[in-house]
Amino acid sequence: MMKFWKYRTAKYFYMVAGAILLLMVISILTDALQSRQVKKSFTTYMNNLRDMVFMSTYDSLKKGNMRVFKNHLEEIGTFNDVEEFSLIDTKGFVRYSSDPLLVKQADPRVIDLTAQQELSANGFSTYYFPVETTSYCSRCHFDWEIGSINSYYRLTLSRQALDAVQKSTLYYHAFTVIGCAVLIAFIYLLFMIYERKKNEEQMLLSASVRNFMDATAEPFLIIDANGTCIFCNQAGLNQLGHDTTSTLLGRDFYKTIQHSDEDGSPFPEEKRLGRSALQQGVSEVVNEALLWRADGGSFVAECRVHPIIKNGIVSGATINFFDVTEKKKEELRTMHISHLASLGELAAGVAHEINNPINGVINYAQIFKNRFKPEEEGSQMLDRIIKEGNRIAKIVFSLLHYAHQGEEKMGAVNFSQVISETMNLFQTQLNRDGIHLELDVDEKVPVVIGRFQDLEQMLMNLISNARYALNKKFPETGDPGKLLCIGLENFEHDEWPHIRLTVLDKGTGIEKEMLNKVFNPFLTTKPAGDGTGLGLHVCFSIIKQHDGKIDIDSEPGNFTRVTVDFPIADRGSKQ
Structure with a gap:
């Protein structure tokens, strides 16, 4: 019943009920006005009758002609509306009356009465009228003073007609109110029957639509204008990890499914799904949106959002979402492999152009070195030439090794070797x-299971960021504070052996408001052209693929420390 007031037909009920109530009020007011006029006429009639009775008898009483007075009493007693007419002395006893049975009865109401008085009770109105002594009266009654009260008239008139008008008015008003109430209740019942029938049809249609949407393989949900989930099909429940709708429906979409970013920071309100649909009434397509499952896991979804518009007002939005996590990973890996392939081609060309000449330089230097004795200056110069040539060849070999990734599978990786190969590529730049x-x-840390090139790329990205921060803080070379520290050690976490990689730089550091966002893709603090915003995101993805954990501690202007933990291959693994 309470839901009726929310129905669209309720406004029509208000209009009909209002019209009936208005007619009822007009009818009651009209009847009240007519009844008032009738009662006024009856009242006027009674007052006139009273005055006529008093005046017709007063003259005979004034002159002391009691025989004529008694005749008037008897005549007045025959009037239809006169119940009785009596003359009462000052002691309260009835002297004369149109009803002989009332003679000599006492009426204490007249004692000390000095003015006209009216009493109404039991359907009658009784009037008391003091009779004053005149000069005629004093001729017979010498002890009466002129102007003094010597007796009282008592006239009782019937109020049946007047009371009948009042009762009929009340009955009519009550009948009118009850009739209107019954009519309104009947109309309300008709509206309720109509709404119930319409709701049954809508529920049947809704059930059919719900069955159709549940049978659809596409995950699908609906939110209202406040962002509350009001529907989710079975595919959507399965995708979001909810067993039943009771754990999802009625909950805030932005607190249940899109509450935070991948790094745990609150999800920005301006990037919320459906914001354009709910606020502007326009559809939107989001290629990558992070959504959260009931078990706390997350996935990347491609979403299509469409507004629900009723009577020109946005009442909610539909959201179709598809899990594209694996698709995005594959796209990222394909792009990475493509970059590596390009780098491999470049490296192959470099190796071809550099390796042959450098080998010639090393060989010729060795031939010349054989002509000198070890202690001679020429021999020492040639040793330095051979050493630098070997270093160039080693750098070219490391570059080829990094670029030659292809479809490398997981295997045992010596992380100290990862650091060594990476430093061969960066040593010259750092110097x-x-x-x-x-x-x-x-160097005795246990091996881990992973991809050598992925771990090497992760370390290169961390060193590249550290190098940028140090160069930004210390533009000039030779500053003793321009320090980069790289450490590798054994570490135990949750009673399981791990290795810990630490990269510490004394550079510019990271602002606190950016610290929770550094793993977001395409987010960078570097000027345009200096960074893509993918470095730490790639690091985070690689570490996650290797079941590792990364933590960043930074103090703006002082340092940044990146700590990465990896589980070892097994408890008994050694180098």
């Missing part, structure tokens, strides 16, 4: 930038 490098690598 040129004047960056002091401190290595604290435990």
Whole structure:
């Protein structure tokens, strides 16, 4: 019943009920006005009758002609509306009356009465009228003073006609109110029957639509204008990890499904799904949206959002979502492999153009070195030429090794070797930038299971970020504070052996408001052209694929420390 007031037909009921109530009020007011006029006429009639009775008898009483007075009493007693007419002395006893049975009865109401009085009770109106002594009266009654009260008239008139008008008015008003109430209740019942029938039809249609949407393989849900989930089909429940609709429906979409970013920070309100649909009434397509399952896991979804518009007002939105997590990973990996393939082709060309000449340089230097004795200066110069040539060949080999990834499978990886290969590529750049490098690598750490090239790329990205921060804080070379520290050690987490990689730089650091967002793709603090915003995102993805964990601690203007933990291959694994 309470839901009736929310129906669209309720306004029509209000209009009909209002019209009936208005007619009822007009009818009651009209009848009340007519009844008032009738009662006024009856009242006027009674007052006139009273005055006529008093005046017709007063003259005979004034002159002391009691025989004529008694005749008037008897005549007045025959009037239809006169119940009785009596003359009462000052002691309260009836002296004369149109009803002989009332003679000599006492009426204490007249004692000390000095003015006209009217009493109404039991369907009658009784009038008391004091009779004053005149000069005629004093001729017979010498002890009466002129102007003094010597007796009282008592006239009782019937109020049946007047009371009948009042009762009929009340009955009519009550009948009118009850009739209107019954009519309104009947109309309300008709509206309720209509709404119930319409709801049954809508429920049948809704059930059919619900069955159709549940049978649809596409995950699908509906939110209202406040962002509350009001429907989700079975495919959507399965995708979001909810067993029943009771754990999802009635809950805020933005607190249940899109509450935070991948790094745990609150999801930005301006990037919420359906914001354009709910606020502007326009459809939107979101290629990548992070959604959360009931078990706390997340997935990347491609979403299509369409507004629901009723009577020109946006009342909600429909959201179709598809899990594209694996698709995005494959696209990222394909792009990475494509980049590596291009780098491999470049590296192959470099190796072809550099390896042959450098080998010639090394061989010729060795031939010349054989002509000198070890202690001679020429021999020492040629040793340096051979050493630098071998270093160039080693760098080219590391570059080829990094680029040759292809479809590498997971295997045992010695992380100290990852650090060594990476430093072969970066050592020259660090020396040129004047960056002091401190290595604290435990070469006896156990192996981990992973892809060598992925782990090498992860470390290269971390070193590249550290190098940028140091060069930004210390533009000039040779500053002793321009320090990069790389450490590798054993570490135990949850009673399981791990290895811990630490990359510490004394550079510019990271602002606190950015610290929770650094893993977001395409987010960078570097100027345009200096960064893509994918470095740490790629690191995060690689570490996650290797069941690792990354943590960043930073103090703006002082340092940034990146800590990465990886589980070892097994408890008994050694290098």
